[in-house]
Amino acid sequence: MHLDMGGQIGKDPWFITGISILLLLGFLAVAGPFLVPYDPYDISFSPLDPPSADHWLGTNDGGMDILSELVFSLRNTVIFGITAGTAGLVLGVITGLFSAWAGGWADQVVMRLADVVLALPSVMVLILLAAFFQPSPVVLALALACLAWPTTARGVRAQALTLKNSLHIKAAQRMGGSGRYIIARHLMPELFPLYLINFAAKTRMAVFMEASLAFLGLFDPGEKSLGLMINYALQYYYLDIWYNWLMPPILLLSLLIMGATFVTVSLEKIFDPRLRKTV
């Protein structure tokens, strides 16, 4: 059933909107830090300045340029999201494939483990880790991935099991194909839609977590983050800074998550033909 996915995706308005937003923000995250005029850690400017020609978004309470801060925060958030998303995806795919292919008690063990990890409220574990150890964001992202792999693993395992029992895989086996060959040539490409959807969904959750945890003060205050900016800005709400200090990170964060949401929703819709008829 080789459906014309590429064509379908390209035409879906949600996907186009989402991917455009993400590409724009991605560009900002990558190129931004080289384009902004100031070092975000530079506290030499007068604090709480309104926007001016020098500082397009003004300065914050510590005297740092908000625009620079914004771009660096965006980059950090994006890095966190992609790290967690990729790591979670890879972990999930490997475990899921292994579990499906090995079968037997190995499969059972992995699945029970997945159940337990799934039952753990991930944010609680992250809070514990962050509160006690204050690790770097990358470590936390990896920790999040270690908590998020079960959903992917389950999905991959389910589809791999169905495929494993399908006729064309059995035919390949009888022709002499080794396990590695079959996984590489038949299983992995078949699971492609799953990869996309899972990656998009995980990245979205990771970005959400990062912003929330940063807002709650769990990260090292030295690390720039959109959530942290919102936290600080909120404390100064009475100073009429909402439009240059509070709103920009809120807008950017919303756009980021919206882009990821649109892409996820669109992918889920495309790859599940039953939902295709409306929107």
Place this chain on the structure above:
Amino acid sequence: MHIWKKWLTPVLVYLSAALVMAYASFRLPTLLPGDFVTAMYAGSDVTLNAEQEASLRSFYQDTQGFPEYLHNLATLDWGYSHAFMAPVSQLFLQALPWTLLLMGTAHVLSTLLGFFLGVEAAWRRGSLMEKAGVGMMTVLEGIPEICSGVLLLLVFALSLGWFPAAGAQMAYADHTTGQWLVDVALHLTLPLATLILAYLPGNFLLARAGMVMVLESFFVVTARAKGLPPRRVRYAHAARNALLPLVTRFGLRFAFMITGALVVETIFSYPGLGTLLFNAIAMRDLPLVQGIVLFSAIMVLVANLGMEYVYTLLDPRVGHAS
């Protein structure tokens, strides 16, 4: 044997998860680099005198084994918070009702509303209302609680002043019961609205998607053929089946939901567990952090376990939701 397996497996799974959490909580302090006592309250305004230090040390170090630790947990001996000068369990139990009120109402309302709107939207598939609904909800789904909460706070509390900006009730006010209820309701509105805005789209979209799939089933045609009134077809037959995927994915959405609740409480200074946790973290009051996290986690686990059994009741075809 099979029946035992069916009922026991979820219990075992969740019990294991709870034990893992408890053990992590037990071991974590000892894994801190350096002296954990100095790590606690580090960078905050709290200074400990020798006596307090000693009692902290004894609470955590000692020859306390894991079973004793579990026993302590069970008897609500969760340690002492030197930042708030109160036992951890007391602080927890004070904040708990507010969180339950907020989250409970938010969940119930958003689930009911999301479900009904989703079912009705799917029934009117292809119409303008449905397309607009789905579009709106997808956009709403993309706005995280931080953003919507801050926006609501800015607009309705700080600018327009229609609702209070902080707390769950007016402090030191001398209210009658009726006035008190109104007061609580007013304080509850904005955080509740934020959470509902955050939870609603997910429920709506899931309900609609599930309903769309169910409406194409053969048994829905049968129901119509039986001359049943449309509402019965829609709810007793279709929606009843569309409920199942919603319940299955409920557990998976929990990670989002808890984080959101924490953030919202913090934004509105709502005196629930979220704000408590936020403050505890700010002051590096590790015993308090531990207590809140551990017990919230256990509550979540119990709730999830309950959902598993609810699912078995709803769908006669399955053993349990996984």
Place this chain on the structure above:
Amino acid sequence: MTIQIKDLTIYYQDLDHALLALDRLDLALHPGKITALVGESGSGKTTLGKAVMGLLPKNARAEGSISLGRTQIMGLDEPGMNQVRWSQIAMVFQNGAASLNPVHNLADQVAEPLVQKGIGRTKAMAAARDLLARMGIDAEQAARYPHELSGGQIQRGLLAMSLILDPQVLILDEPTAALDAMTKVFITRVIQDLRRAGKTILLITHDLDLARNLADDIAVLYLGRIMEHLPGTDLVDRPCHPYTLALVRAFPFMDGMRELGGIRGDAFFRMVHAHAQEDGRTHAHVHVAAPDAVHQGGHAPPQGCLFQPRCTQAVLDCSFGDIDVTACGTHQVRCIRGGIARILSFEKVAKSFGKVKALAPTDLTLMAGEVFCLVGETGSGKSTLAAIAAGAVIPDQGRRIFQDRDMDTWMKTDFASLAPKIGMIYQNPAESVSHRLTVFDIVAEPLHIQQQEGDPEKIRARVLAALADVRLSTAPEFLKRYPHELNMGAVQRVCIARALVHAPDLLIADEPTSALDPSVQAKVLKMLLSLQIEKGLTMLFVTHDIGLARKVADRIGVMANGTIMETGAAARIVNHPEQACTKMLINSARGQDTRSPGIHP
């Protein structure tokens, strides 16, 4: 109550085209009668069922009228339709367990319509359990969920559910598909009981055996139009329409004889494009598309019979005009030729060679598209009759009509136009070809003689096509071979190619395989039969072996002493022989020789 369907047209609207499901259907369903609607997938059968219930999907457009008694029910709004549904017309769907709600148990679902009508729950449940018990489902099973029930139980449950409000009209969609034998029997009996109770029953099925056993009358549906409407008992023995005959031939009846045969060509979809005419009305322009070309631009091919591309007796007129229904005996057929035509008709044909009376005055009728076997012992006159049919021998007396023309006159005035229509294969392949001609020449010979083609290129093309048909090589080396260089089977195949190269309508085969080894015989026969279906040939097959005839024939004529003693459908002749000669032939074929009682195996 009578259901009257008039001029019903239904098509499904997709984004840029529409698929025609039913085309001006006329059908009447009467109380106390079971009407079967048979057809293959895509014929529109389930669409009709759903249309009567008002359950067509949103993208369906319907025109025409459906009336229940005196009330018009097509186009009724939902509340109006809900009054009719289940209480007056009920349907048993073909999806088995999928037709039941997985989260309600069986008894609840059966009782549900009663409860909704206002009957108290206890009474409703009791009535439901009672009805289920009558269908063979006990109380314990009735309390189960659909996934806990077997296919047979589900089907009985569905039947019970449809009867709960005691409707006057029942529509059954494939009620016995995929069921075990016992349940099939039970359900068949229940349906017969329902007929006796005076209900109007529409049976939608592709199971011809069920239709034959149950139905009072059968409507045969092809691409949305009814091709034939006939009494149920006539389905196997006396179909009038070529499509009905082809369907019967394709169905594995237990008492059938001949090998299953398909229908040549493929069915297609019918698309509708709406054209606005000058008078303001929209005219649905029917357009035909092959299954793999869903979108085709342009207009429809010429109107005419839908079955024409696959029909074995199509004439030029079949491609034009709109075909109406005509009577053919007690049947109604939609065929421009009034049903299956006679291709050959002999009346009192006789022939003597000197004093030997080879053929006594005999009648013979060949229907277009069938395989007719003449079976008899040596000297029974079968070869003579075949030779007369081929035009090789002129009879002493009798009328011979071929394709509605008198053969005598035809042969005398215009033999050149008759010759290509009849092909002949002989018993002895080696002798029937000249040993001096190459394979190519042999096969090309008829074309040269009959001067059908002047162009050598075209002749070559037709020879190669004929050789490919019989699965012989078309390589140049092979074309240059001589008959004595080939084995007998190959030579016979060359003869067959020769007989077919001029596209005959009638193929006469006189013991074509008796000189061949059994394994070769089997191959040649299979090939011959598939060619017969591919090309829509009528075949007159002469053999002494009734066992062989059984495998090959639609109809058998048993000859003895120069005359045809018995004619009939192959199944009937072999299973219920009437004449002594037939019985003898059958017994000797079975190894029980009744003429020599002294010799027992």
